[in-house]
Structure formats: structure tokens, C-alpha cells
Amino acid sequence: MIKGEDYAHFWIDEGILHFVYKPNTVIDLNVARAIVKDRLRFQDGVSYPILCDIRHLKTDNKAAREFLAEKGCYNALAIALVIEKEYLGTLTKAFLIISNPSVPTKEFTDMPEALSFLYRYK
Amino acid sequence: MYTANSKQRVKEILDFITEITLGNYTYTLPLRNVKDELEQIVLSLNTMVEEIDTTVHQINNEKCEEIIENIVLNLDRNLLITSYSENVLEILNYSEDEIINKPVRLLTSEETILPDQLNTNLKHPKERNKAFKVEFIHARGYFWSGYGYMHHIKSNGENNYILSVFKGVYNNERQKISNRNKHSITNKYPSEYRSLLLQDQRKLVRKLHEYVMKRLDRKLKSLPVISSEVGGSVSKIKTVFKRAYGDTIYAYHFHKRLEKAYILLVETNNPIFEIAEDCGFKSFSHFSRSFKKQYGRTPSQVRKS
Numbered sequence: 001m002i003k004g005e006d007y008a009h010f011w012i013d014e015g016i017l018h019f020v021y022k023p024n025t026v027i028d029l030n031v032a033r034a035i036v037k038d039r040l041r042f043q044d045g046v047s048y049p050i051l052c053d054i055r056h057l058k059t060d061n062k063a064a065r066e067f068l069a070e071k072g073c074y075n076a077l078a079i080a081l082v083i084e085k086e087y088l089g090t091l092t093k094a095f096l097i098i099s100n101p102s103v104p105t106k107e108f109t110d111m112p113e114a115l116s117f118l119y120r121y122k
Numbered sequence: 123m124y125t126a127n128s129k130q131r132v133k134e135i136l137d138f139i140t141e142i143t144l145g146n147y148t149y150t151l152p153l154r155n156v157k158d159e160l161e162q163i164v165l166s167l168n169t170m171v172e173e174i175d176t177t178v179h180q181i182n183n184e185k186c187e188e189i190i191e192n193i194v195l196n197l198d199r200n201l202l203i204t205s206y207s208e209n210v211l212e213i214l215n216y217s218e219d220e221i222i223n224k225p226v227r228l229l230t231s232e233e234t235i236l237p238d239q240l241n242t243n244l245k246h247p248k249e250r251n252k253a254f255k256v257e258f259i260h261a262r263g264y265f266w267s268g269y270g271y272m273h274h275i276k277s278n279g280e281n282n283y284i285l286s287v288f289k290g291v292y293n294n295e296r297q298k299i300s301n302r303n304k305h306s307i308t309n310k311y312p313s314e315y316r317s318l319l320l321q322d323q324r325k326l327v328r329k330l331h332e333y334v335m336k337r338l339d340r341k342l343k344s345l346p347v348i349s350s351e352v353g354g355s356v357s358k359i360k361t362v363f364k365r366a367y368g369d370t371i372y373a374y375h376f377h378k379r380l381e382k383a384y385i386l387l388v389e390t391n392n393p394i395f396e397i398a399e400d401c402g403f404k405s406f407s408h409f410s411r412s413f414k415k416q417y418g419r420t421p422s423q424v425r426k427s
Contacts, residue, residue, distance in 0.1 A: 024155065026233070028255065059153055059165055062172035087157045090166035094173055 004038030007031055015122045016115065017048040017076075020056075027060035032067045040075060047075045049118035051111075053082040060091065069099035078121040079105040080114035131160045137262055138167060147175035148191075148291050149264035152231065175292070191291050193258065193268070197283040201226050201236065204282075215261035220324075225331065225366075226285060228324060231257035231265060232368045236272065236285075256287045326354050327366040334375045338382050340402045342375050380416045383409070387424050394421050 007027070010019045019039065021027075027035070060068075073079070079101060083092050092107045104121070108114035131154075138151045150168045154161055193214075194207040202223050210221065214229065221229070226236065234257050256270040268289030275282045329352050334342070342348065345356045348371065352359060363371050383401040386392060395406055398421075403409035414420050419427075 030255070059168065061150075062176060084157070086159075087162050087165065089162075091169045094169050098173055 004031075004035035007035055010039060010042060012048065015048065016118050017043065017050045018053070019050055020053040023056040024058045025056065026058050027064045027068075029061070029063040029067055032060075032064040032072065036068070036072050036074070043075050045075070047077050049077045049121040050079045051082065051114055051118060052079055054088060054092075055082060055084045057088065065091075065095050065099040069095065069101040073102045073105075076103050078103055078118055080117050081105065081107045082111060082114050083107050083109060085109050128160060131164075134263055135160065135163060135167070138164075138264065141264070142167070142171055142174070147171050147178070148289070149260060149266060152259075152263065152265050178292075188290055188292055191268070191289045193287045195226060195285045197226055197285060199281045199283075201283065203229075213260075213266060214258055220261075224324075224328070227367055228327065229258050231259055232365060233257060256285075258287070323362045326352070326359065327362050329353070330359055330363050330371065331367070334371060335378065337375070338379050338402065339400055342372060345371070376412075377416070379403075380413055383413060383421065384417065384424065387421055394425060397421070 006022075007025045008019055008021045010017060012018070017039075025031075081092055081095075083089070095101070096105060096107065106114075106117055108117065134151065138149075141149060150171065151164050153164055153168075191209065191213060192207070193210050195203050195210070196205045198204050203221050203226055204223070206221060210216070211218065216229075230236065233255075235254060236256075253269040253271055256268055258266045258268075260266055266289065268287040270285055270287035273284040273286065275284055330348075333348065333352050343351075345360065349356045349359050354362075360371065363369075363374070367374050369377065379401040383397050386397045386400065387394070390397075392400070398406050398409040401409070403412075410420055413424075417424065
């Protein structure tokens with residue numbers, strides 16, 4: 001069985017859910033489902049702003065992006081994606097503009113900027 | 123800088139762009155484990171081709187229809203391909219000689235987990251009928267990904283398998299035209315150098331596999347010895363074997379020795395200590411411990427069941 005925790009670490013710090021993908025993670029639809037399921041179980045019904053660090057992500061696919069843009073936003077007040085611009089730029093743009101996540105989502109290359117964006121939604 | 127490796131990668135990227143230009147959006151280019159400029163381009167192209175696929179087929183929905191491509195491979199008990207559906211050659215672009223009697227592992231990516239005979243017979247009976255992700259490697263190195271089932275077939279007392287893999291694709295006018303011209307494209311791509319290289323590597327992998335399987339009754343010698351006996355450098359044999367079988371040579375050999383022991387335990391009445399020796403274990407306790415670690419039961423428990 002696919003477990004979300006095999007693909008990402010998550011913890012809560014100062015009211016923000018930190019979500020860090022493990023190195024070389026490839027997200028397909030099954031992995032996306034498992035990750036969201038584990039995250040929702042971890043949150044236990046409470047909504048948080050989410051700092052999603054995808055700098056170590058290897059790739060994902062269209063089905064996973066569509067799933068994450070909809071169901072991946074459950075119990076999320078806002079999402080800050082921390083990326084490595086050169087590698088993940090196109091993929092993140094496709095996610096933000098085409099898949100269009102259902103909660104406020106922005107990309108950042110800088111962690112403090114990402115956190116200050118999320119503080120507004122706490 | 124511009125190395126032989128990056129030259130090769132640029133060639134692969136150009137071939138991939140040609141496929142997209144011809145309206146074929148069903149493949150993606152596998153990513154390498156580096157994040158250099160070329161891999162940034164590959165990731166962007168993969169993202170682009172998926173988005174184009176969705177957009178083109180939504181906009182031109184009158185001219186295209188969704189169809190299911192289904193690849194079927196018949197496998198013997200060692201997972202060698204004995205026959206295949208006629209679309210395999212067209213979709214994956216191999217010749218018959220490159221497929222028949224070859225391990226199915228050679229056609230799948232490292233990430234593809236095939237439930238082998240023992241897993242099917244042993245654990246997870248509930249999961250036996252679950253679809254699993256299969257990534258086939260196209261002759262030009264692209265991935266063709268779908269979901270598949272492995273069916274266990276018994277005929278005349280022999281165990282055989284059918285691997286059936288499905289993928290939803292769009293069939294449109296442009297694709298039909300590109301398929302019509304496929305013959306001339308095949309002659310042009312890939313580069314002669316690359317296909318020769320792949321052919322060479324496949325031969326080496328086959329030789330290595332044969333070498334390993336003939337030595338299930340003993341421990342393997344050191345890598346330098348194996349490489350001198352099989353041909354190819356130590357690093358090359360390590361890399362090509364891992365790529366084809368998803369495991370190191372020694373781990374694969376060890377796993378196969380335990381598999382052999384399992385089969386002998388179930389199918390023969392040979393004493394257990396004799397089976398351990400036949401599978402290259404000098405110490406019975408080491409055999410028993412390793413067996414339990416692998417299958418969750420001791421050899422005696424398997425024998426009794």
C-alpha cells in the first residue's frame with residue numbers, strides 16, 4: 001500500500017503546516033491520493049496555511065496536478081510553494097495557472113517570504 | 123561543459139520534440155537523477171506535452187476520440203516473453219527479435235514492480251487482482267505508462283502469466299497521419315549510435331543474467347572476476363544490471379537463491395539442509411534466518427504448509 005509519509009515529512013510549527021517532499025519524489029495520482037489522505041489524517045479536521053517545500057521533488061504528472069489542485073486543497077487556508085525556479089518553474093506555473101488550485105496559492109524561492117505570505121492566513 | 127553524455131541527451135530531447143511536432147503526445151521522456159539545465163528542459167517538455175495533450179483534445183473533441191491502448195504479453199514462469207499482442211511492436215517500436223524470449227524486465231522501467239511468481243503464490247492474496255503501474259521503455263527511450271494486471275495461467279501443469287497493460291489515449295487525425303509516416307520516421311530516428319549502444323547493453327545484461335542464474339548453488343565471485351568472465355567494466359556491469367533488474371547483482375542473486383529454495387521446499391521432498399546446500403548456503407542457520415526475513419516463515423513452516 002502506498003503511504004503518504006513515504007513521500008513527504010510534515011509537522012506543525014507556529015500554526016503553519018510544514019510539508020516537505022522527500023528527495024527525488026515522483027508524484028502520480030496514487031501517490032497524490034496517499035499524500036493528501038495522510039495529511040488530512042494528521043490535521044484531524046483543523047485547517048492550516050501550508051508551507052509546501054517542493055525543492056526536492058523530481059516530477060509529477062497531469063493527473064496528480066489536477067487532483068492536488070482540487071482535493072489537495074482540503075483543509076488548507078493558503079499554500080506557499082517553495083521551489084527551485086530553474087528546475088520546477090514550468091511545472092509550478094502549469095499547476096498555478098492551468099490546474100488552478102482552489103485556495104490562494106503562490107510560488108516562492110525564498111522561505112521567509114513564503115512564511116510571511118502564510119502569516120496573513122493564520 | 124558539452125560532454126558526450128550531454129550530446130546524447132540533446133539528441134534524445136530533439137527526437138522527443140520531433141515526436142511532439144508530429145502530434146504524438148502519448149510519451150514522456152524519462153528524467154535522469156540530476157537537476158542540470160538539460161533535465162530542466164526535459165521536465166518542462168514533459169509538463170508541456172501533458173498540458174498540450176489535454177488542451178488539444180479538449181479543443182478538437184470532434185476530431186478525436188478517446189481509445190484504450192492495451193498491450194498484452196504472454197510470459198513463461200521465468201517471466202520471459204513467449205508471445206505478444208500485435209500492437210506491441212508498433213507502440214514500443216521494437217523488432218520481434220528484441221522481444222521474443224527476452225525477460226519482460228528489459229522492457230520496463232526500474233520503477234515498475236512486477237509481482238513475480240513467488241510473490242503471487244505467497245503473500246498478499248487480496249492484492250493479487252489489483253492493477254499496478256507499468257512503465258514500458260520505448261525503443262527510443264521514452265516511457266509509455268499504463269496500468270496493468272498480471273494473470274496467473276496454468277496449462278498442462280505449467281505456470282504461465284499474462285501481463286495486460288492499459289492506457290487511455292486520444293486518437294486524432296494528426297496522429298493517424300504521423301502513424302502513416304511512421305516507417306520513414308523509424309528509419310531516421312534514433313541515431314545509429316544510440317540503438318547500437320542499447321543493443322550492446324541488452325546483450326551484456328542477458329549474459330550477466332544467465333551468469334547469475336547458472337550460479338544459484340554457490341556464492342558469486344567478486345565483481346572484477348565477474349566482469350572479466352562476462353566482459354565489460356565493473357562499473358558498466360553494475361549499472362546495466364541495476365537498470366534492467368532494479369537490484370544489485372549480489373542482491374538479485376541472493377533473492378533468486380532464496381526463491382529457488384522456496385520452490386524446492388514446496389515441490390520436492392529433499393531434506394531442508396540439502397536444499398540449503400543446493401542454494402549455496404554453507405550455514406544452515408544463515409539460510410533459515412535469511413529465508414524467514416524474506417518470506418516471513420521459516421523453511422520448516424513452509425515445508426509443513
